[in-house]
Amino acid sequence: MITDSQLYSLAIFLGAAAMLMIVLYHFLEVNAQDDKGLETKLTSEKAGVGAVKPAVNHPVVTPVGGAGDL
Numbered sequence: 001m002i003t004d005s006q007l008y009s010l011a012i013f014l015g016a017a018a019m020l021m022i023v024l025y026h027f028l029e030v031n032a033q034d035d036k037g038l039e040t041k042l043t044s045e046k047a048g049v050g051a052v053k054p055a056v057n058h059p060v061v062t063p064v065g066g067a068g069d070l
Contacts, residue, residue, distance in 0.1 A: 002010075
């Protein structure tokens with residue numbers, strides 16, 4: 001069975017390791033160079049996936065003689 005002091009040491013070690021991994025990840029992400037082969041020929045910045053809804057021409061329907069018309 002694990003003792004309280006062993007559990008405490010394990011928690012401190014894993015917490016410190018997690019923080020070091022986070023700092024390392026951010027360091028690598030900030031210093032990463034953009035890959036020129038991944039550039040796309042977008043016509044505008046809003047042409048990406050999910051950025052803009054496609055234009056759909058729906059006819060305008062106005063309700064006539066509903067229950068709320070008084």
